[in-house]
Amino acid sequence: MNINMTLIGQAIAFAIFVWFCIKYVWPPITQALHERQKRIADGLDAASRASRDLELAQEQAEQTLKDSKQQSSEILEQAQKRANQMIEEAREQARTEGERMISSARAEIDQELNRAKEELRAQVATLAVIGAERVLESSIDEKAHREMLDKLAAEL
């Protein structure tokens, strides 16, 4: 417990240790620490930037989805309308076609009827003449009676 040279020896040892620590121990460790701190800070920064980017991208994706949905519904609606229109058109066409066919058929029938009437008329005149000839058994002026019979046939 005496105070002696140990005091000085300890002071010297202490000085050497402190010098060594200042020179060779402290700098590399603190440097590594600060570098890591910087890296972590950078990393956190990048992460927050990335999350912001992600948010933006999500927003964009949502917007795109909404747009495309709207577009598709528009297209669908248009298609529906177009289909309806086409059906309507087809119906209309079918109707006019039918009407046209009916009227043409009717016209043909009329024509056919007229022709048949005409034929009948022609034959009636001949038949009438022949009949009259038979009845009268006499020669009749065919020319004079012909005119009269034609008139008769036209009244038919």
Place this chain on the structure above:
Amino acid sequence: MAVNNPTPTEYIQHHLQNLTFGLHPENGWSIAHSTEEAREMGFWALHLDTMGWSIAMGVLFLALFRKVGKAATTGVPSGWQNVVEWVVEFIEDLTRAAFNGKNAIIAPLAMTLFVWILLMNSLKVLPVDFFPALFAKLGVDYMKIVPTTDPNATMGMSLSVFALIIYYSFKVKGAGGFAKELSLTPFNTWLLAPFNLLLEIIGLLVKPLSLGLRLFGNMFAGEVIFILISLLPFWAIWVLDVPWAIFHILVVTLQAFIFTVLTIVYLSAAHEHH
């Protein structure tokens, strides 16, 4: 042990005696073989055990920290690097909180003090009889392994700190500024300058004394208790020894911390302008 079946007094005295090498008035430069011989050597003596163990602890600290420092990565730390980094950050925070000036040596100085004192103090929880008995087998009479129970070790550190306080006071404030600070506080009038000077100089001188003696006193008292406990019958020693050792985990850390913090605070005051 030096003597077989020593009395308790002899036992305690033996455990509190350092291995002293010095200039004996009769034997010349030699190792002291008794407390009286050691006392007769006076100032020209060296405590080989204190020096040896403290240097061993200092080298252990520096080697470990240097190894980690060389291999320090900026990536994910592992193993010892975690421990070392924790200590470094702890000291950095402490320095930033307590030290107001700008001086790059304060933090490494504080770390050296903290870890070195912690390691030296920690030797205390080793069994008190183990190393003395081991060295007795090797023919060495005395072996006091805890350097901080030697006032030479603690005062050696605190006087070094004191030298730094004086050095920085002169460097930062200048001789005039330092003298002015000493003579104009706490009473800011030239009338009371002599009184102020007396107060401040006493205050200044008490700093290293209290710093060194506080550490020494705590460690020495703890050591004496350990020695007293080991005088109990061998089967009863653990009953007191274990709680006391556990308690010393706190004391050991706390004393190292107090020494470090006070050093930082004193040096911070030395850097302050008025």
